[in-house]
Amino acid sequence: MLNLAIVSPFIIALIVPLLYKSLKRVHTGWFVLIVPIVLFLYLVQFIPSVASGEVYIYEVPWIPSLGINFTAYLDGLSLILALLITGVGSLVILYSIYYLSKERESLGHFYVYLLMFMGAMLGVVFSDNLMVLYLFWELTSISSFLLIAYWYHRRQSRYGAQKSMLITVTGGIGMLAGFIMLSTMMDTFSIREIIANVAGYTDHALFIPAMLLVLLGAFTKSAQFPFHIWLPDAMEAPTPVSAYLHSATMVKAGIYLVARFTPVFGGDAVWFWVVSLVGMITLFWGSFNAVRQTDLKALLAYSTISQLGLIMSLLGIGSAALYFDASNAASAMYSIAIFTALFHLVNHSTFKGALFMVVGIVDHETGTRDIRKLGGLMTIMPVTFTLAVVGSFAMAGLPPFNGFLSKEMFFTAVLDVTQLSFFSIDTWGMLFPIVAWIASVFTFVYSMILVFKTFLGKHQPEKLEKTAHEAPIGMLISPVILASLVIVFFFFPNLLGEYLIKPGYAAVMPTFVGVEGYDTQFNISAWHGFNTELLMTLGVVGFGVVLYQLWPKWEGVYALFPRKWTLDNLYNRSLLTLENQSTNFTNRYMTGNMYHYMVYIFIAILVIVTGVVAYTGAISIDSSNDAPISIYEGFIAAVMAVTALSIPFAKSRLTAILLNGVLGYLLALFFVFFRAPDLALTQLVVETVSAALFLLCFYFLPEWEKEARKPRIKVMNAIIAVSVGTLVTLLALSVQNNRFFDSISSFYENAYELAGAQNIVNAILGDFRAFDTMLEVVVLLIAGLGVYVLIKLKPKKEERGQDVEGE
Amino acid sequence: MFQVLLIIALFLFATAIGIAAFRIIKGPSMPDRVVALDAIGVNLISVAAVVSIVLNTRAFLEVILIIGILAFISTIAFSKFIERGVIIERKRDR
Amino acid sequence: MNASATGEAIGAILILAGAIMAVISAVGIIRLPDVYTRSHAGTKSATLAVLLTLTGTFFYFWLTDQYISIRLILGIVFVFLTAPVAGHLIARAAYRSKVPLTETSVEDELKDVLEQEDYHDPTKGQEEQKEEG
C-alpha cells in the first residue's frame, strides 16, 4: 500500500539509531539502502499499469471531520518523481556508504535525516490532500535543514541551513495560504476534486492570490530567482545530500507542484507569464553565475538553479496550451513543453546526480573543490574523468547524451512560443528563444569549465590536502549507473517517453489525453534535420568555445555587479538590519521603566476609549433627576476633593498617609450617607489597618521627596491624569442617564424568607454570593502567605539563617 | 426643631474636623498632626452617634466603638512611629 | 412632656454641649502654641466633648426608643480609658522626637534626665537603667 510506502522510511528511521549503536561494525548505510531499493522495486511494478492510464488512490483517515485525510494518489506525474526519489535515493545511499566514514561521522543522525527526507518527499508527490502535502512539504525543508547543518560545528553549515530553512519554510507558509484559499473556495482539500471543480472558480477573487501563493512555495523550493540564494549555501551539506536533495529531488518538489497545479491554474495569463518568466530569468541568472564559481559544488549549485529555471519555464510555456479549447488538436502541440519539462526533469537528475558524485569524489580524494587548486586529474582518476565528461556534456546539451535531446526540445518549445498570439505573447515572445540561447551558451561554458579545469591542465599536488588517486570502486558504482543512464536515455529516449514521461504528461494535461493525435509529437528523436534548433545548438557550441577561451578577458563583467547589491548580501543585510533595528526599536519603547509602561497604558486607554466615544457618541448626560445634595454631603465631598488634591503636594510621607487615611474615613462617611453601615464599618477598620501597614513599611522606605521631574513631564502627567478622571466621570454620568434595566437586587430583599438573615448585605455575602466571599478569604490567605514568603525567603548569599524558619 | 439642632451639632462637629484637618495639613511637627488626627477620630465618634439619630437607625451605633478602637490603635501606632520608628518591636529591650 | 420629648430635649442639650466643646477644643488645637499644649486640647477637651455627645445619644435612644444601647456605654468606657493614654503617648513621642516646647514654657525637669542618658542607643540602656533604679 502506498501510504505504507510513504511511512516506511519514517519507521525505519526510528530504528536507525538503534542499529547504529548496536551494530557498530557494519556501515549503517547498508541497512538503510534496503529501504529505497525495496520501494523502487515496489514502484517499478506500477509502470505498466500507470502507462496504460490507471491511477491508484489509497485513503487512510486522519482528521475526517475536517476533511483532512492521508490520501495517497499515484499517477504518471507522481510515479516519475517517486522513481527518482527511490532510484536516485538508492544510488546516493550506496555512494554515501563509501563517502561517509563510519568511524568519524555520526551516521545514526545522517541516515535518520535522509530517510525522513525520503519519506517526506514521497509524501509530497503522493499526497492528494493539500494539508498532507503541506505537511510533507515542510518536512522536506526540515530534513534539508538538518542535512545541511549536518556538520553543525561549521559556521557556514549553520548559516546555509538556516538560510534554506527560512526561505523554503516562508515559501511553504505562503503556499499554505494559497492552499487554504483554494480549499476555502472549493470546500475541499483534495487536489483531484479541486482539479475537477476548478472551472467554476477561475473568476473568483481569490483565484489569482491563491495561484501566486502556491507559486511562492514552488519557487522558493525550486530555488527560482530571486529565492535561489539558499541553494549555493546548501552545498555545505555532505555531497551525497547535495546530489540527492539539492539536485535530484527536493528542488524538484517545486517543479512537481507547478506541474501538479497546472490543471488548476494553467491557461491563465498570470500563470503563464509568472512561471515562464521566473523560469527564464532563473535559467539565465543561474547559468551566468555558474560560470564564475571557483568551488565545484557552487558551480553545480548555480547550474542546478539554472536547470530548474529551464524546467520551470517549460512548464510555464506549456501551460499556455490550456488556453485553448481542449478539443483543439492544434493546441496540443504547444503542450510539448510540458512533456519536455518532465523529460528534462529526469535527464537532469541523471547527469546532475552523476556530476555531484563526481565532485564528491574529487573532494573526497583531493581534499578540495577549488578549481584554482585542481587540474590534471584526468590521468590520476580516469574513471571519474569519464564520468565527468558524460555528465558535463549532457549538461551542455551535446550528443550523444540525454541532455542534448531535452535541450533541443526546449529550443523547439521556446520557438513555438513566438507563434502564440494571446497573453501579449506576440509582443514579448521573442525574448524566450533569445534568453534560452544565451543561457545555453553560459551552460556550455560552465560545463566545460567543470571538466577541463578539473581534469585537464596542470596537476598541482602541492595545493591539495591529500595525494589524489582514483576513488574506490564502491564509490564509483552509483555515478557509473547514472552516467550509463545518461547515455541509455539518449539512445532509447522513447522507452522513457512512452512509459514514464507520457503518463506524466497525461497527469499534468489531463484534458489533452485522448485528443486525436496528441501523442504523435511525443516521439523523441535525436535528428530532426537542420532546423532552427540545431542551428541554435551549433551557435551555442561555437560561442561557448570562444567565451571559454576568452574567459580572462570578460571576467570583469561580473565586477559590474557590486558585491553590496547581490541578493545574498541583501539577505544577509536585511536579516542583520532586521535584528538590529528590532533591538533598537524594542529597546526604545521597552525601556523597563514602569513609568513609560504606565504612560503607554493610560494613553492607550484614553485614545481607544475616547476614540470609541467620539465615534459612537456614547456620552449623554442629564442630571435633572439627581437627588438633591444636602449641605453636609456637599461639605464632605468638598473636603474629600481638597484632601485628595493635596496629597500630591504633601511634604512628607506621613502626611500623605494621613491624608489618604482621611480620605478613607470620609469615604466611610459617604457609605453612611448611602445607607451602607456594613461598608462604613469595614471601610473604617480596613483604612486603619492599611494605614498601620503603610506605617510599618514606610519606616524603611526613603523619605518622600519632591517629585524631581521636568515641568514638561509633570504637565503631561497632569494632562493624562485629568483626562482619565474626566473620562471616568463622563462615563459614570452617562451610565446614570442610561439605566437600561432595573437591578436584579430586589430579589435579595427576601433575604429573611430565603436565607434567614435580616442583614441583606450579609445574606448576599454569606449565602447568595457566598462563593465570592469564600474566594475573598482565599485571596486574603494568599496575601498573607505571600507577604510571609516575601519577607522570610531571601536570596541565599545574605545568610540570614534564623529568618528562614520564622516561627 | 430637634432635627435642626442635630444638624447644627453636625455642622459644629464638621467644623471641628475641618479645623483639625487644617492642623494635619499645616503640621508643623508630626506629633501635631497625630494630635489632630486623634481629635478627628474622637469627633467622628460623635458624628456617628448624631447621624444615627438623624437617620433614625441603630445601624451606625456599631461604628462608635469601632472608631474608638481604631483611633486608639492608630494613635499608638503613630506615636511609636514618631518616637522609635519601629511600631512593633520584636523584643523590647528592657 | 412625654418620654420621647424628654429624650429629645436631653439629647439635644448634651449633644449641642458636646458639639460646642468639640469646636472649642478644635480652636485650641489651632491656637495653642506648641504640640504639648495642643495635646491638652486635642485629647482631653475632645474627650469630654465626645462623652457628652454619647451620653446625649444614649439618653435619646433610651427615652424615645426605650433602647438601652450597650454599645454606647461600652463606647463611653472605652473612650474614657484610652483617650488619656493616647495623649500621654503623643506627648511622649513629641518630646522624645525633640519637638521643642513653646518659648513661654517656664520649666522642664525632664530635659536633663533624658539628655543625660542616650536613650536612643539600646545597647547602653540596660546598665544605665540599673544605675538609675
Added chain:
Amino acid sequence: METMMSILVGILVTVATYLILSKSLLRVILGTAIMSHAVHMLILVMGGFSRDSSAPLLGEDAASYTDALPQALILTAIVISFGVTAFFLVLAYRTYKELKTDDLTKLRGHDNDE
C-alpha cells in the same frame, strides 16, 4: 447628588492617576490606594442613590431598601484591595531593602543591555 459623586470619583481617579505616574514607588502605591477609594465609590454610585430608602437591614421595617448588591460587591472588593495593597506594600519595602531605591526609573532592569 449623583453628578457630584461622579465628579468626586473623577477627582479621585485624577489624583490616583497622577500619583501612579510618579517616579517614587511610595507615591505609586498611594495612588493605587486612592484609586481603590475611587472605584469603591463608583460602584456605590452605580448602585443608585435614594434618600427615602433605608439601610439594607430588614429589621428596620422600611418602605424600601437601598440596593444591597453593590454594597456586597464593594465589601468583597475592599477585602481584596486590602490584601493586594498589603502585598504590594511589602513588595515595595522588600524592593527598597534589596535594591536601595524606590525610584521606578532606577528599577529598569537590563532591558537595554544589548
Added chain:
Amino acid sequence: MKANDVILQTVSKVAVFIILTYGVHLFLAGHYEPGGGFVGGLVLASAFVLLLLSFDIDTVRKGMPIDFKLLAAVGAFLSVGTGLAALAFGVPFLSQTEVSATLPILGEIPLASVVLFEAGVAFAVIGTVVTIIISISEDV
C-alpha cells in the same frame, strides 16, 4: 532613660478584653445587623495588633503560641469546608443550612452553616492580618 510603657500596657490589657468581646459580637451579629466575619475578624485582629503595639512580638508569642499563618489556613479551610459539606448532602456546593438546634442548657442557638462559614472568614482575616504585621515587624 528608657521609655516606660506601663500605662499603655496596663490599659491595653483592659482594652483588649473589650475589643475581643466586641469583635466576637460583631462577627456573630452579622446575620441581623451590620457586622459579619470580615469586620469581626478585623476587630479581633486589631486586638492582637494592640497587644503587639503595647508589648512586643516575643511577649505576645509567649502569651499566645498561635501560628497565625495556620490560623488563616484554618479559616480558609472552614469557609471552603462548609461549602464542601454541602456536597455530602447532595445539594449544590455552598448551600447553607439553617438548622437552629435546641440544645440543653444552651437553648436555641443558630447552627446555621453560615456561622461556620463566617467563622472561617474571621479566622482568615485574623490570621492574615497578624501574619502580615508580625512578618514585617520581625524583619527589622
Added chain:
Amino acid sequence: MFGQLLLNILIAFLWVLLQDEDTFEFSTFFGGFLIGLGIIYVMRRFFFKEFYLKRAYSAFKLLLIFNRELISSSVLIIRQILSPKLKVTPGIFTYETKLKGDWEITALSLLLMLTPGSVVIEISPSNNVFYIHAMDVPESKNAVLRALTKFEKAIMEVTR
C-alpha cells in the same frame, strides 16, 4: 485565679448586654461565659496581678473626686483657649508617687490625664517618678499636685 473568674463573669454579663435581649436569658449568659472562658484562655498569660473588687465603695468615692477635678480643670482650660489674648506658661515638672504596681500607677496617670491641663509625659523606669506637663505652671501646678495627692490616697483605699 479569683480575678479571672470575676473577669469571666464580667464578660458574660457584657455579652448579655450586647445581645440586646428583652429579658435576661441564662442561656445567653452561659454563652457569654463560654466566650469569656475562651478569651481568658487566650489571654491567660497576661495576668500578672490579681484583681480585687471588694472596695467598690472606695472606687465610687474615687469617681466622685475625679468628677469634681474634671469639671474644675475643664473650665480652666476652656477659659484659657477662649481668652482673646493667649497667655500660657506651660512646663514640665516631676512628681514622685508613693503608689506601687502597674495598676496603681496606671490608675493615677489616667485620672491625672483625664483632668484637663496636665499630661504625664514620662514615667521613670523605676515606676515612681512622673514627669508632668502642665498647661499653665504658675497657675495650675499646685492644683495638679493637690489633685494628685487626693487621687493617690483614694486609689490606695481601693487597692490596699
Added chain:
Amino acid sequence: MMSNLLVIPMVLPLIVGIILIFLRPFVRTQRVISFLTMVLTFGVSTYLLVEVQRNGIQTLDFGGWDAPYGITFVGDSFSLLLTATAYFIAATVLIYVFATIGEEKEKMFVYPLILLLLAGVACSFLTGDLFNLYVGFEVMLLASYALIVLGGEKGQLRESIKYVLVNVFSSFVFLIAIAFLYGTLGTLNFAQLSLRVAEAGQPALLTTIAIVLLLVFSLKAGLLLYFWLPGSYGAPPMGIAALFGALLTKVGIYALFRVFTLLFYHEPDITHTLIGIMAILTMIGGSIGAIAYNDLRKIIAYNVVIAVGFILSGLAIANQAAIEGSIFYLVHDMIVKALLFLLIGATIYLSNVGRLDRVSGMIRNYPLLGWMFFITMISLAGIPPLSGFIGKVYVAQGAIESSAYVLLAFTLISSIFVLYSLLRIFRAVFFGESTISKEDMLPMKKAMMIPSIIFVAASFALGFGVEGIAGVVSDAAETLMNPTIYIEAVLNQGGA
C-alpha cells in the same frame, strides 16, 4: 444538568492547597499530594468535558440560588477544554518543579500557591458571573504575585513591582467596567447580561463599556498592552514561569473570547475591528521583540506575545472557522509554551548562561534537550503534524472566509518570526562548537526532562490526534458563536 462535580476543578486544588499549608515541613508528602490533585482534577475536568459532549452544557448554581441571583459555574466545551488543558500542564510542570525548585522554596508554600493559582485559573474559566470573574482573577493574580517573587532575588523584585502594579491597575479598571455594566444593565450574570445587551441593542454606551472591558482583558492577556509581560515572565523560577507562560495570559484571552462572543457581538465593526488592529500590533511587537534580543528568557517571552496576537486574530475574525482555529491554537499554545519554558529553563540551568551568544553546541552534550527544542520550534511555527498546525489552518481559513486578508498575512508572517526567533536559539545554542566540555558537563536530571517529553508527546498526540478533539473544539466554537445555547443552559435549567 446540575452537577456538583463542576466545582471540583476549582475547589479540589483550593482545599488541597489550604491543607498543604499545614503540611509545610513534609516536602515529599506535599509533592505527592499536589501532583495527585492535579492529575485527579485533570481527570475530573476531562470527564466533565466528555459529559458536555453527551449531555450539553453543565451548570452549577452555588448555594442552590438560581442564576442570575446566585453565582453559577458554567462548563461548556470551551471552558472545560481549557480547564483540562490547564491541569494537564500543571501536573506535568509540577514534575519539573519537583526537580528544580529546591527544598527551601518547597517549604515556602510553593505547592499551596501553585494549587491556589490553578484554582483561580479554573474559577476564571468556569464562572458565569462577571464579578466572580474578577474575584477568580484576583485569586489567580495574588498567587502569581507570591510566586513571581519567590526567592526574592533583585531581578525578581524589580520585575514583580511592574507586574503587580499593572495588574493592580487593570483590576481597578475591571471593577470600573463592572460598575458601569451593573449601572446600565443591573445584573452580573453572563447569560442575563447577554440577554439584556441584546435587548438594549448594544447602544453606544454599552459598546464603550465593552471597550473598557476589552482594555482590561487586553492588559491581562497581553494584547497590545503587553509591556509588563517580557520582564515578568523572566523573573520567577523557570517552572513557575512555565505555568505563567502557559496559563496566565490565556485566562485573559479566555475572558476576551467569552465577553466578545457572548455579550458584545452586536457591533463587530467597532469591537472586533479594534481587536483585530490590536492583534496585528501585538503580533508586530511580539515578532520584533522576539528577534531583538539574545536573552533566551526574553525571546520566549516575546513569543508568548506573538501567540496572544495570533489567537486574538481568530476572535477578531469571529466566524466558526476562525474561532475553532483559535481554540485549537490556544490549547496547543498552552502546552507548547509550557514546554518551551521548561526547555529553556533546562538550557539555562545546564549552561549556566541565559544568552544565546554565550553558549553553543549544547546538542552534543544534551541531545535529548536539543531535539526536543527543535521539535518545539517546529511545533510553534505551526508546521504539521505537530499541534500548532491545525489552529493555524483554521484561523487562516476563517480569515479568508471573512476576507480579512491583512490579518491572514500577519498571522502567517508572525509564524515565520516565531520560527526565526527560535531558530536563532537553536542555531546558536544547540548547534555550533560545543562550549561545554564533557568533564564540566552538569548531569541532566531525569525529572527535568520527563515533563518536556510528556509535552512533546502531547504536541504530537494533539497533532496526529486532532480528530480526537475536533468534535470538542467545534462544539466549543459553536457554543461561542451561538449565545443562545449558553443562555438557555444557564437560565432555563430545571424546567423553568
